[in-house]
Amino acid sequence: MTHRQFSKHVCCLGILILLLTSLGNLYAAAIDKDTIEVAYLFDEGSGNVAKDISGNGRDGNITGAKRVQGKFGKALEYDGTDDNLIVSGYNGIGGTDPRTTVFWIKTSTTRDHSWVKWGINSAGQKYYIRSHVRGTDCNLRVEVNGGNNFGTDNVCDGEWHHCAVVFPKGGKDVKDHDLYVNGKLQVKEGTAHGMDTNVDTQVVNIGHKLANHQFLLGTLDEVAIFNVELSLKQINTIRNTGLKSALHVDSKGKLATRWGMLKRD
Numbered sequence: 001m002t003h004r005q006f007s008k009h010v011c012c013l014g015i016l017i018l019l020l021t022s023l024g025n026l027y028a029a030a031i032d033k034d035t036i037e038v039a040y041l042f043d044e045g046s047g048n049v050a051k052d053i054s055g056n057g058r059d060g061n062i063t064g065a066k067r068v069q070g071k072f073g074k075a076l077e078y079d080g081t082d083d084n085l086i087v088s089g090y091n092g093i094g095g096t097d098p099r100t101t102v103f104w105i106k107t108s109t110t111r112d113h114s115w116v117k118w119g120i121n122s123a124g125q126k127y128y129i130r131s132h133v134r135g136t137d138c139n140l141r142v143e144v145n146g147g148n149n150f151g152t153d154n155v156c157d158g159e160w161h162h163c164a165v166v167f168p169k170g171g172k173d174v175k176d177h178d179l180y181v182n183g184k185l186q187v188k189e190g191t192a193h194g195m196d197t198n199v200d201t202q203v204v205n206i207g208h209k210l211a212n213h214q215f216l217l218g219t220l221d222e223v224a225i226f227n228v229e230l231s232l233k234q235i236n237t238i239r240n241t242g243l244k245s246a247l248h249v250d251s252k253g254k255l256a257t258r259w260g261m262l263k264r265d
Contacts, residue, residue, distance in 0.1 A: 031226070031234060031247070033255050038087060038204070039224035039243055043073040050076070050085055053243070053253050054224075060085045065207065070221035071104045071160045072242035078207050080109070080217025087204040092118030092127060093227055094199035098169040100230040101129055102238055107218025108158035110138050114213050115163075116223065118197070118204045121145055121211060125198035128210055129165050131156065140165070140179050140186060147174040147193020151186025160221075162239040168229040171195070183236045 036054040044051055045067065050060035064083035065076040076085065093099040101116055113131040120126060123146045132141035132150035140163050141150035155161040164180040171177070174193050179186040206223060207216035222243045230238075238246045249255055 031228075031230070035226050035228045036247065036255070037093065037225040037227055038090065039247065040085075040222070041073060041244055041249075042067060042070060042076050042221060043244075045074070051253060052087075053247070053249050053255065055255050056090075058087055058090045060087050060206065065220075068219060070219065071106075071162075072222055072244065075104070075106075075219045075221035076207075077219045078216040080111075080215050083215060084208040085206040086208075087206070090204050091199040091202060092197065092204050093225070094119075094197045096167075096172055096195050096197075097227065098171070098229045099167045100226040100228065100235075101165045101224070102163065102226075102230075102235065103223040104160055104162050104221040105155060105218060106158070106160045106221075107156050107216075109217045110136055110156045111217060112213040113138070113156075113216045113218065114205075114207060114209045115216060115220070116204070116206050116225075117208070117210055118199065118202050119144075120198045120200070120202050122198065124194050124196045126210075127195075127197045129163075130210075130213060140181055141190075142174060142177050142179065143190075144174050144193055144195050144197075146191075148190040149174050149177045149179065149188055150190050151179045151181060152189070153181040153184065153186060155181060156218075164230070164235045164239075166229050166235075167195075180232065180235055183232065183239055185232070 038052050038058045039054045040050045048062045052058040065078045067074045068077045115129045117128040124144050126145040128143050131138035137154035138156040139151045142165050166178045209215045
């Protein structure tokens with residue numbers, strides 16, 4: 001074999017390795033369509049229905065919240081008084097099953113905003129994502145009745161912030177969650193407590209207060225719940241490209257036949 005032929009083979013081998021690595025990274029960032037529980041873009045333009053693009057038909061019923069310009073397309077603006085989105089017929093993910101909830105939030109008001117919740121208000125059985133008030137700031141927080149887990153980055157400064165709340169496979173305690181704000185893993189604070197999310201009666205609510213907390217005051221966009229632990233790569237692809245692009249939703253609002261492809265970072 002001549003030196004030129006050897007160099008050509010080495011070059012081809014290098015290209016092949018690069019292609020295989022790229023494909024491996026791409027498929028590592030793919031998400032199976034069946035793991036998407038609900039996903040809302042809020043891009044309908046008008047009406048009281050938030051279309052679920054997951055393919056599960058879990059459209060949300062909007063009370064009061066109005067559509068405004070969002071992070072990607074349109075979003076829902078909540079007045080902080082009584083606005084809500086109810087996912088009729090869907091009670092969320094139960095027990096200690098893995099899950100990921102993602103959304104964009106924009107608010108300049110420091111208060112204990114309610115974001116996404118389900119389950120009943122009993123020890124360990126509530127599943128509640130809301131803000132944690134810390135002085136003039138508020139942080140991303142997930143809690144069960146009896147325990148909580150919250151981060152440190154301020155998300156109530158009037159800017160858009162992407163939030164991801166990840167409960168991994170094998171997790172048992174609320175402190176097992178990983179919280180991400182704008183792709184940054186949050187330092188864990190809070191109180192440990194075992195989880196056993198109840199899905200018998202309470203449907204998923206988005207923006208409605210619980211107990212002594214407050215309704216959401218601000219703008220919410222691109223909410224989705226998955227029944228798996230998403231990786232940071234997947235979360236960042238959703239954050240950077242938007243749900244519609246990341247999940248490969250066509251112009252008719254339908255997902256790809258087999259899976260939504262999350263693009264490589």
